[in-house]
Every structure is written in C-alpha cells, then in structure tokens.
C-alpha cells in the first residue's frame with residue numbers, strides 16, 4: 001500500500017463537500033476521480049497532498065513520496081524550458097532532465113523562454129516537472145487542460161510508463177485518458193448534504 005484514505009470528510013471554506021471517502025492506491029495503480037464541477041475533486045487532492053487538513057478521517061502516506069500538480073503550471077516564464085526543469089530537479093535533489101524533455105517532446109523547445117510557449121506547450125512543461133521529481137505518487141488535477149489529442153496520448157503514455165515502473169497516480173479528470181487499467185472513483189455519492197437551515201434563515205425564504 002502506498003496511499004490509504006479512510007473515511008475522509010473534507011471541506012472548502014468551512015463547509016463539508018465530500019464525506020466518508022475511502023480508497024487505497026498501491027504501487028503500479030492509477031485511480032481516476034470523477035464527478036461534476038464543484039463536487040470536491042480538487043479539495044480531495046489538496047487534502048491528500050497535505051495542503052489542507054481533513055474534517056474527519058485519515059490520509060496515510062509517506063509525504064516524501066507525493067507530488068501534487070494543480071491547475072497552475074508552476075513554471076517560471078523568464079527561464080527557458082530546460083532551466084525550468086533544472087530548477088525543479090534541483091528542488092528535489094536531482095539532476096537529469098533529458099528524459100523529461102524527451103517524454104513530453106520538449107527537446108526542440110529546450111532553449112525557449114517558458115513565457116513564450118503556447119498554452120499546450122506550457123502544460124507539457126508543467127507535466128514534465130513530474131518526471132524530474134523522482135516522486136512515486138502523482139496527484140494530478142485536470143492534467144490535460146490545453147493539451148491536444150496527441151499531447152493527451154503522450155501524457156497517457158507517460159502515466160502508463162510511471163505505473164509500470166512501480167509508481168502510482170490519482171487523477172481528477174473529465175476526459176477519457178485511455179488508461180483502461182485505471183480504477184474509477186466517482187465522488188458524486190459522497191457529496192455532503194447541505195447544512196440544515198435554522199429557523200432564522202427559514203424566515204427569509
């Protein structure tokens with residue numbers, strides 16, 4: 001077991017959004033999070049990442065094995081593509097970036113300032129950061145936003161290779177990634193009930 005989530009209840013802005021979520025994520029496994037806009041997938045990923053505490057329940061993981069990629073790409077626009085990856089590799093105590101450049105077909109763009117990339121190229125660079133971290137458990141929030149079909153397929157291949165190498169991935173996405181080996185967790189049945197209105201509120205309805 002690499003990650004265990006037990007009876008997790010999570011909140012945004014002090015209001016519960018998901019209740020009693022439980023799953024295990026083992027080495028070599030991917031789990032796709034599904035659910036409508038606003039259901040709480042981002043909040044779940046933030047909580048599993050340790051960015052916010054749960055209201056109830058437990059997340060069991062070695063936090064040094066996790067890496068979180070949220071909606072923001074986290075790239076430095078004035079650094080080149082290669083410099084961005086070197087920067088992030090050093091943050092994680094690593095050096096090699098050539099595999100990350102190659103995996104996301106960024107080698108021809110290595111010397112271009114990241115701020116001059118297209119939206120999809122920026123997203124590919126943001127995702128390439130995963131490969132220079134050396135982290136085992138990827139927590140990914142809508143990773144394919146801005147990617148065209150070819151780049152989406154490229155991303156799916158990178159995830160598959162990561163799983164084969166013993167990594168794992170928890171991915172919130174609305175699109176079909178073609179990762180047929182992945183399990184799916186639809187969070188919809190776990191949506192928290194709206195708080196009951198008190199008499200005071202009722203008087204204004």
Ligand SMILES: Nc1ncnc2c1ncn2[C@@H]1O[C@H](COP(=O)(O)OP(=O)(O)OP(=O)(O)O)[C@@H](O)[C@H]1O
Pocket residue numbers: 012013017035036037038039040041042043044
């Ligand atoms: N900073 C905030 N303060 C208060 N409520 C918030 C905040 N951020 C998000 N929310 C609310 O929390 C709920 C869960 O949002 P969340 O971003 O986790 O959903 P999601 O499933 O990731 O949605 P999407 O598919 O649109 O990305 C939503 O109702 C949202 O409006």
